Amino acid sequence: MIYITQGRYTQSAMKGMIANPEDRSEQARALFERAGLRMLSYYVTFGEYDFLIVNEGDMDLQSYMAAAVTAAASGGVSDLKTTVGMPAADMKGACEKAAATAAQYRAVGQG
DSSP states (O other), X not given: OEEEEEEEEXXXXXXXXXXXXXXXXXXXXXXXXXXXXXXXXXXXXOSSOSEEEEEEOOOOHHHHHHHHHHHHHTTSEEEEEEEEEOOXXXXXXXXXXXXXXXXXXXXXTOO
């Protein structure tokens, strides 16, 4: 699975990075590796979010959430949003499963 996480730095984190500039990607990499993931990329972004991290790995969502909670509890990041990505072949499999039950499904207001 692919996990794409976006977030914002807090005001205190930004003050700290100005006072002591550092590359935060190494801390993020270590955090996610402890959770069982391999960080593919870490981007600083403009716009709604300050960073975007792409991780890869097969793990349970509880372990991923533990890493995200650790980062959030530090006070340095906020507004974390994670999107789980899956290979296109998995979508094909999901559609095949849906085909087996679609005829029995009734849409809202159609019954």
